[in-house]
Amino acid sequence: MSFNFRKAQNQDLPFLLQLEKEVFPAYQQNSKQNIKKSLSSNFQEIFIVEDTIANQAPIGAFVLFKYTHSLRIYSVGLIKAYHNKGIGSIILNYIKTYAAAHNFNTIILEVSATNQQLINWYKKHNFTETALLNNYYTEGLHAIKMKYNQENATKDYKNIIVINQPFKWQENTINAKVISVKDYINNTQYHNNPDYRIFNLCSSYKYQSYGYYVSLLASARGQRVIPSITVIRDFRIKNVIQSIAFDLDALINKTLLKISNSAFSLNIYFGQTPNKSYRTLASKLYQIFEAPFFKVNFIKNEKWLIKDIKVFTFQDIDNDTEKDLMYSFAVNFFNKKRHNYPKLANYKYDLAVLVNPKEETPPSNALGLEKLKIAANKKGVYLELITKADVDKINEFDALFIRETTNVNHYTYEFSRLAYAEGMVVIDDPWSILRCSNKIYQNELFKKHKIKTPQTIVLANNISNLKQLDALTYPVVLKQPDSAFSLGVIKVNNKEEAKVELLKLFKKSDMVICQEFLYSEFDWRIGILDNTPLFACKYFMKENHWQIYDWNSESDDPSGDYVTLPINEVPEKVIKVAQKAAALIGDGLYGVDLKIVNNEVYIVEVNDNPNIDAGVEDSVLGDALYDTIIDSIINRINIAKNIQKIKLTE
The missing domain is CATH 3.40.50.20 (Rossmann fold)
Known part of the structure; x- marks a missing residue:
């Protein structure tokens, strides 16, 4: 269904009279003379509702009274063939949009006190009862006065839904403001606030369409926009889609494992989809391809692959069941409680x-x-x-x-x-996690920038490369590239031990770090934030062990002792190396581990997410x-x- 709203003209008088008789009881019907006055009044507005599919045929009308600060809904009527189709909500949304555009703070109306169903319907749309009007229609027929505060026009929402015809949006309980394309483009309220999150639901994202310009303008205004111009472009390039989604390959094939057909499609609304079996996949796809609504078409050859992705718009959702589903997902998406x-x-x-x-x-x-x-x-x-x-x-x-x-x-x-x-x-930040999680990357980085590390080689999962073990001076330390807290770090004393442990490590990673063993009584840990030293600790090796952590220890605490020192008591050369190494990673919060052996400073690694425990790292600064x-x-x-x-x- 599609509808149009226009101001009534004199030639609409016959339809308006017919509508009064068909819809309203006698005591609520407007006379021909009053309707004529309304058509020519500056104080009143009569709007005609037309069915655009049925050759613009008029199907309803509503009358508005314009007070200084309030807009009064005098009457709303639809011919009976269009009752119970959700059109009332569309009309009410149009009225709310009209009120916001003309700076009316409130919308008021009266409804029969005996019509509890209609009263509840208005309450659902955020109207509240304000007064009982005794004998309002006639003797013994009372009315309830109701009011709607125009919060959608004044509340400072962060979430802004931009749509061609806002009055068609029927869900009013979401934590978002629904505005028109023209309002977003022209209203200065939306020009200079980078905090807005723009959800572009325009009817088209084609080049130089309104939808295209909404995303373009949002980007220029420094606002977060979904979909972005980049996403709109990426959806059209098959190779880009498959490249971006490469990391989801395992999840896609696990999720679609039980599907017997060779093709499958998944509709995603605000990152959600109705079938629980596919919800994790839908969420991951939304994180990569951020668009309010899109369909992912999968195809299976030897394994499942994404064939293509099609963006669809609010206008494309013309099935009432699908629209209700979309609205429920919108509520879930926008109304998450912080x-x-x-x-x-x-x-x-x-x-x-x-x-x-x-x-x-x-x-x-x-x-x-x-x-x-x-x-x-x-x-x-x-x-x-x-x-x-x-x-x-x-x-x-x-x-x-x-x-x-x-x-x-x-x-x-x-x-x-x-x-x-x-x-x-x-x-x-994600880049710090990537860089700190891989010791192979750090080894190359520090070597390039001439920062001293224990002598290091990288071993690949290849039997011929194991010949390098003959040239090593034992003991050596083998490290899984993403090892942490001494896990995945093994000291071997000879070639035979090295082979055994390497075979285990190669089951987890195709590459393994091999470093010379440099013993020190403790490691320095320098906390760095914004490229500035934050704290300094000496982490001592666990008693009778060569590492800070001994996970095979029978004691309750697997870690060694510690001492926290003021920064000015740390050797200057330790601080300089720590700052230089951390700066190569980024400007985040890092824990830089170093050793001093034979008066030389060696960088062990830079860790993201360093420990900050009360009673340890805060012992000096508090x-x-x-x-x-x-x-x-x-x-x-x-x-x-x-x-x-x-x-x-x-």
Whole structure:
């Protein structure tokens, strides 16, 4: 169904009279004389509703009274053949759009006090009862006065849905403002605010169409837009689609394993799809191909592949069942609650801290997290601990701080990547996770920049390369490229031990790091934030063990002792090497591990997501350590916002 709205003219009088008699009881019917006056009145507006499919045939009408600050719905009527088809919601949305465009603060109306069904319908559309009007229609026939505060026109929503005809959008309970294309293009309210998230639901994304320009303008205004111009372009290039989706190959084939046909299609609405079996896949596809609505066509040869992806628009959803489904997904998408309880103070920014309550050795202990929260609240930042189950809440925050052990092949990386894609400040950023998670990368990087490391070779999963073991001076240390906390790190004392352990490591990785063994009583850990030393610790080797961690130890604590020192008590050469190494990774929060052997400083590795435990890393700075971290996050948010403002003025 498709409808048009226009102002009534004198030639519409016969239809308006017929509609009055068909729809309204005698005591509510308007006379011919009154209708004529309404047609010529500056105070009143009569709109005709037309069915565009049925040759523009009039099917209904509504009358509006225009007061100084309020718009009154005097009457709404539809011919009986169009009852119970959802058209009333379309009309009401049109009226709300009209009210917003003409700066009416409220919409008021009266409804029969005995018509509870209609009263409930208006309540569903956010009208509230304000008064009982006794004997309003005639003696003994009362009315309920109802009011709608024009929040959609005045509330500062972050989510903006841009659509060709906003009155056709029938879901009014979502946490988003629905506006027209022309309003988005012309209204200065939407020109200079980079905080807006624009959802482009225009009827076409073709080159130089309105939909194309909405995404283009949003990008120029520094606003987050879905779909972006890049996504619109990428959908048209088959090789790009398959390349971008390459990492989902295993998930695609696992999800579609039981499908017997050689072709399959999946419709995705706001990252969701109705069949539970495909919801994880739909969510992952949405993270890669951000568009409100799209269809993914899969084809199976030896394995399942994406054949193509087709974007469809709000206008293309013409099936009532499908539209209801889409609206339910919109509610889920936009109405995710950020907080389980109301905030008691006004905070300038919101910070999500990703944790895993079940992690045995998290990078921050409970007291450390509490101190971080206190520091954040003190500086006007609301801090909420989130878990992997809260991935849909990410876009409600200004920044993400990961306090869970990270890895590339892990949801922590996906959180980081998603937060970065949302334009958020994120520590650890995805690039730091990538660079810190792989010791092969770091070895090449440090070698290129002449930073001293233990002598290192990289062994590939090839029997002939094992001949290199003959030339080694034992003992040596073998490392899985993404090893952490001493896991995947093995000391071998001879060639035979090396072969045995390499065969185990090659089952997990095609490449393995082999380093000379340099013993030291302790490793330096220099915490670096914004390329500035933050804390310094000596981590001592576990007693009777060659590493800081001994996971085979029978004691409750597998780690060695520690000493935290003021930065000015750390050898200057250690600080210089730590800063140089960290700067090659990025400007995030890093823990740089170093050794001093024979008075030479060796870089062991740079870790993202370093430990910040109350009672350990904060032993010197105390609460100032957490203040510094929060200050950095605030500064990053402000810089990001200022960059957006600069872009808008260029």
